[in-house]
Amino acid sequence: MVEFDDAFRRQLRELFVWRRDVRRFRTDALPDGAVERLIETACLSPSVGLSQPWRFVTVDDAVRRRDVIDDFRTCNADALNCYSGERAARYAALKLSGLEQAPRHLAIFADKASEIGHGLGRATMPETTEYSVVAAITAMWLAARAEGIGIGWVSILNPERIGGVLDVPASWKFIAYLCIGYPEAECDQPELERANWEHRRGADEFTLRR
Numbered sequence: 001m002v003e004f005d006d007a008f009r010r011q012l013r014e015l016f017v018w019r020r021d022v023r024r025f026r027t028d029a030l031p032d033g034a035v036e037r038l039i040e041t042a043c044l045s046p047s048v049g050l051s052q053p054w055r056f057v058t059v060d061d062a063v064r065r066r067d068v069i070d071d072f073r074t075c076n077a078d079a080l081n082c083y084s085g086e087r088a089a090r091y092a093a094l095k096l097s098g099l100e101q102a103p104r105h106l107a108i109f110a111d112k113a114s115e116i117g118h119g120l121g122r123a124t125m126p127e128t129t130e131y132s133v134v135a136a137i138t139a140m141w142l143a144a145r146a147e148g149i150g151i152g153w154v155s156i157l158n159p160e161r162i163g164g165v166l167d168v169p170a171s172w173k174f175i176a177y178l179c180i181g182y183p184e185a186e187c188d189q190p191e192l193e194r195a196n197w198e199h200r201r202g203a204d205e206f207t208l209r210r
């Protein structure tokens, strides 16, 4: 049996504190196999019925990457139009993706048609397929940070267009597009907090007692 001591627990807590959503990447390449190793770790995550519905698409083709960046620009311009006044000015000043600089792009889908797991746990809650994929992404995010690798989750994208650009099966639901690379800097505070967009709140604010 493997046991974890207090020193490990303290370090694990630091890992959670220092994990960041990264938008500012160095452009130097990651070591060979780094992304593949992160995918392997992500595959250790819990999944409904052990269905392992995560599907990973590494995106290295320059044309496809450019199409994704163009889609981000379109979606981000549309998003800006949803704000007005001072909030719009603040939104416009945010950096909301590192798509241009990040050396690696990784798209992640949930396979809604997979029969792995034989439907266990999904009859009343089919959305647990997507939840399982998100659990894997969170694991990857933390595992990456433990190696000094940054991940930025980009959701300002059109899921249908991304599915088309990447030519994936129709049953794959788009979950996330990740930028992966070394961060320009490390920080223990969310970038959106530093930019005065929103602040991290304490657990009490989100906890009901019954």
Ligand SMILES: Cc1cc2c(cc1C)N(C[C@H](O)[C@H](O)[C@H](O)COP(=O)(O)O)c1[nH]c(=O)[nH]c(=O)c1N2
Residues within 6 Å of the ligand: 019, 020, 021, 022, 023, 095, 096, 097, 153, 154, 155, 156, 189, 190, 191, 192
């Ligand atoms: C599902 C989902 C989707 C997105 C994000 C996160 C998650 C969980 N985040 C990152 C988000 O802004 C960030 O996690 C919070 O601001 C908290 O910061 P840290 O992750 O603690 O650094 C994010 N960030 C960004 O700049 N562009 C984006 O499109 C998204 N989309």
